[in-house]
Amino acid sequence: MTGVDDDSVSIRAESPGDEEAVDVVVREAFLQQFGSDGEVGLVRTLRERGELIPELTLVAESGGRILGFIAFSEVEVDGERVGGLGLAPVAVMPERQRLGIGEILIRSALDRAASLGWRFVVVLGHGQYYSRFGFEPAAPRGLRGAYGDGPSWMVVPLANHGLLCGTVRHCSAFRE
């Protein structure tokens, strides 16, 4: 159950021309939450390097205005491509947060990723929030990452795929 009328928010893949509006959403959301807008540069770098998964680079739109954004890139486990994704970033305009837009974006993206055959998604985020989508701490499942092994480092298997053990490496845009 979400706090917005699902009909009023539509989810679609990012298309050429959306970049500036996406920058605004990411900048405003991260400035408000963390006091830093470094994620804007991350999104640009991911896009420039072709490291975003186009089918999973989604915007939430209402009344012709982009209010939310989510992106995924491929991760490797022990240097191998194994069907893993990293979720980052997800952002919703501050004045439209806590209305369910983030939830619609994440559920829609996870459904699409599963349909496309991806096997799992990792995220560094708030456990209380991501657990509602099935994410669990990744370290106890045998997946280590560059972001420590704390409870914020999480993973969700997609469809009925099992998880591999190993060390996760994000794509180049995250390693600068």
Ligand SMILES: CC(C)(COP(=O)(O)OP(=O)(O)OC[C@H]1O[C@@H](n2cnc3c(N)ncnc32)[C@H](O)[C@@H]1OP(=O)(O)O)[C@@H](O)C(=O)NCCC(=O)NCCS
């Ligand atoms: C995280 C974010 C995308 C959620 O979007 P949203 O549209 O507000 O999310 P929803 O309305 O679906 O869900 C709201 C829930 O998220 C929880 N939530 C949001 N931000 C949170 C935070 N920083 N810590 C813990 N919980 C948080 C709220 O508690 C709320 O839970 P409730 O419904 O039980 O009250 C949005 O808050 C945002 O853009 N934050 C800044 C950027 C960020 O932190 N991104 C995630 C890291 S990549």
